[in-house]
Amino acid sequence: MPSRVPFYAGLATLVLAGAVLAWLRHAELGVPWLPGEDRSVWLVEARVDFRADGEPVLVSLDLPRNPPGFEVVSEQAASPGFGFSMVEEEGDRRGEWSVREASGLTTLYYKAQVVRQSSGDDRGEAPPPQQDIEPVFWEEPQATAASELLAEARRHSSTPESLARELIKRLSADRPDQNTRLLLDTRAKARILKQLLNQAEIPARLATGLRLEDARRRQKLQTFVELYNGEQWRFFDPESGEQGVPDNLLLWQRGTKSLLDVMGGQDSRVSFSILRQTVPSLGLASSSEALGDLGLFGLYQLPIEEQGMFRILLLLPLGALVVAFMRIMVGVPTSGTFMPVLIAVAFLQTSLLPGVLTFVTIVALGLLLRGYLSLLNLLLVARISALIILVIFLTSVISVVGYGLGLNPGNTITFFPIVILAWTIERLSILWEEESAQEVLKQGGGSLLVAVLAYLLMQDPIAGHLSFNFPELHLIVLAAILFMGQYTGYRLTELHRFRAMSEPD
Template sequence: MVSRRPFYIVVALLYILGIALVVYRHVAFDVPLWPGEYRNVWSAEAKVEFDANGGPVMASLALPDTQEGFTHVDENAASPGYGLSFVTKDGITRAEWSISSATGHQELYYRTDMLSDPYAKALPVTVPTIDKSLEKEPIASAINQILAAAKTRSADAFTLTREILKEFKNQEQNAALLAKYKKPAYLLVEILNQADIPARVVRALNLEDGRRRQRLVDYVQVFNGDKYDLFDPNTGVQGRPENLLLWEYNTTPLLDVAGASNSQVTFSVIKKLVPVNKALEAKFEHTDMLNFSVDMLPVEEQSLFKGILLIPIGVMVVVFLRVICGLKTSGTFMPVLIAVAFLQTQLFTGLVGFLSIVGVGLVIRSWLSKLNLLLVARISAIIITVICIIGGLSVLTYKLGITQGMRITFFPMIILSWTIERMSILWEEEGPKEVFKQGGGSLLVAVIAYLAMSSGMVQHLTFNFLGLQLIIMATVLVMGNYTGYRLSELKRFKPLADELHKK
C-alpha cells in the first residue's frame, strides 16, 4: 500500500506557504485584504515606438500633471541605452529621450501614477491665443453660415459651442464639406476663434481598468473669461467625463521624434488599490526585491495577468462541480474558457452568443456528417463555420446598435469547434438527452465559474496576493484525492432512505 504521507505533507506545505505569502504581503506592504478600503491609483503607461534611421535620435513626449480629479503621485520610465531628462519650459514638462546612434525598431516606456482625488486642483491654465485663419471658398462660406446660425441662439462661449455642434447636424451639406477639411475638434476650435473665443484641442485618455494599446481622444477646451469647460466634438456633450485624464493640454505636440520614422504612441491603463497613507506620501515600494508581485511588471502585462490569475478560480470551480458534485460537462476545462469569454462579453450577451454559435454549428455539423468527410477536413470546416457565425453575429449586433455583441469574438473558436464536434457525435451515439445533459452541465459550470471570477473580492485577492494561487492548488489536490460518492449519486440511495424512514 502506497503511503499518503508525502501527499499530505505537500498539501500542508502549499497551504502554509500560500497563507504565509498572503499574510506577509498584507503586513509588510499594507496591501488590503478587502477591496474598497483604499484609494484608487490609475497607472497609465505610454509606449513610444519608432524606427530609428541609424543616427542620433531625439524623442520628446508630452506628460500629464496634477489636474481636476487627479493628483500626480509618481512617474518612471524604461529606456535602455537612452538618456532621459524631464525638461520643464514655460511651466510645461516633457520627457526627452536621446541616444547617439540607434537602428531598427525602438520602444520606450513612460508610466505615470495618478491618484483619484476629488479635491485635486489643477495648476493655473494659460488662455490660448486666438488664431483667425483666412480660408478659401467654399470653406469660408460654410464656416460663416454655421457660425451665423449658432450666434443667434447663444449668449456666451459655452452656449455658442453647443449651438455650433448642433448646427453640424442641422446643416448636413456644410458639415460634410468641412468634415473633409479638418477633424471635428480642430474645426470647432477654428470656428470658435472666428468668433473671438479662445479654445484649443486637448488630448485625453479614457481611464478604463485593463485597457491596452489605446490611443488618446480629442476634446475641445473652451474658455469663457477665466473659466473653461470641455466639449466632446463628436457627441456634443459638455463637461468632463468621469475617469478622463488630460494628457496633453498645452497646444504642444504629443510626440516629437527626430532621427526616426513611423513614430507612434499607445497607452495601457490599470487601476490599483493603494493604502491612503502610501498614496498621499507617493511612495511605492516596487523596487523591493522581496516584493514579488504583479505590479512590478509593465502596465500592459499587468492588464494581461489580471485576467490570467482568475483562471485558477474557474479551474477550482470545475474540479469541485465535477469531482464532488458529479456534474457532466462537454470537455474538461471548456467551461473555464467560456467563463473567461463571459468576463469580456457580460453574462447575458455571452449566453446568447454561446447558444447561437453552438446551435447553428450543430445544424451545419449534421449536414457535414452526410458528406462522409475525413475528421481533419470536417473539423476544419466547423472552425471556418464558427468564425463565419461569430463574424455574422458581430456585424448583425453592430447594425442593431448592440455594441456588446461585438465582443463575442472573445469566444475560443477552436474549443467551440471541438465542442460542436463532440456534441454531434454524442447525439448520434447516445441521443439528445445526453447532449442536453452535458451541454447544460457545461453551461451551468461556466456560469458559476463566471460569477466566481467576476466577483470584485476575488479579482482583488487574485491580483494582489500571488500566494493565493498556492492555496488554490492545495485545495484542488485535496479535492482530487476524494474517492467517495458524488452528490449527484446520492439519489440512488433515496429508495433505501424512504424504506428506512417507513420503518
C-alpha cells in the first residue's frame, strides 16, 4: 500500500486554500458569511438584442431615474466595441450606445445595482403637465363601447380613484361584458385605462416597472397607470386594481417615451434579469478594481442570467457530498448513483411536499404502465423510449389534474428530469421482476431518502449563500469527498447486516 502522506497533505492543502480564499474574500471584499436580508442588493440587468445592418448604430434605452423606494448605487454597461454615455433630457435619463459600424446579432447589457431605501417616499409628486391629458380618439364601434363603459363606471364612483377602481374591475372581470371585450380586443388594458381616464378629463399617464424577484430571467416590464387626482399622482396596477407602488417594484420609466430606440438595426428587443445578492453595496460600489485580484473566482461579473444558473450549479457539489456520504458511510442503496441529486434539484423548483408526492405518483404509475409494456414483448430501447413518452403523458395529466384541483401550480412538474425518471422506472421494474417488491421499496425509498436529504441541504439559505458567494469553499467539499473515497471502515448498514456475527459460536 503506497504511503498516504502525500494524499492527506493534498487534502490539507485543499482545505487550507479554500478557507484562506474564503477568508480573503470576506476580509477584502466584505462579503458577509451569513445571508442578511437588510443588506441585500438587487442586480438588475437589461439585455438588448438586435441585428445590426452594417451601418452606424445608435441604441437608446430608457433608464430608471430616482425610482421611488430604491437607490441606484452603481450602474455599468457592457458593450463590446460600443461607446456608451448617459443622456438626460426633459427629466428623463437614457443610456446611449453608439458605434460607427456593426453587423450581425449584437447584444448589449446595462447593469444596475439597486438597494431598497426605506426613507420617505417622494413618489413623483410633480404637478401634472398639461399634455398628460391627451385628446382621445376611438373608432367605431369602440367609441360607443368606451362611452358606455365610462358612463357605467362613473355611476358607481365619486372620485378619480374610485373611477379608476371601477374601470379596472370591469376590465379585469372574469367574464367581461360585450363593451369591454370590444375594447380589450384592440389594445392592452393599461392603455385602455389611461385613455378612458383621459376621456373623463383626468390626467393620467403610463408607467412601467420591474418586479424584483430573485433569480428571474427573461422578464418583461409591466405596465401601470398613474392618475392625477388634483393633489398628487396615484399609482394603479391595471391587472389587480391594487393602488400604490408595490414594495418590490422598481419603477423603470414614466410617461410615454419609448423604452428602446435602435437606429441601424432590426428585430430589437429588451429583456431583464434580476438577482438578489448579499454583497454590501459599498463593496460593490468600488467593485471594479477591488475585484481585480480575487475577481478571478468571483461570479459577479458574469451576466446576471448566467449567475442565476451558477447558483443551481454550485449547489450540485453539496448534493454529490450527500450522495457520497449516504453511499459510503451509511450504505443506503439507491437506484442509479446520482439520480437522487437530479431529483433533489427538481425538488428545489417544486418545493418538498408537492415534489415528493409527484415523484412517488409518477414512479408508481410508471411501474404499473411498465408492467403492461412488458407484456407487449418489446426490445429494450423501444421499451425505454415508450416509457419516456408515457412519463411525459403522466406528468401532463398530473399537472392538469393538480391545476384543476388547485393543489399546486402544475407547471413546476416539468422540472423533473423525464429521461432519468424513465430509467428509474425501468430499473425498479426489473428489480421487481428479478428480486421482489420489497427490494423495489428498499431502493426506491433509499433514493428518495437521499434525494430529500440532498434537497434539505441544498435549499438551506446559508448553504446557498456560501456556495455562491464563496465558491472556493467547494475545495473543502472536494477534500471531504476525496477523504471519504479512502474510507475503509464499516458502513452503518453493515453493522445491521453482519449482526449475526454477534451470536455465540
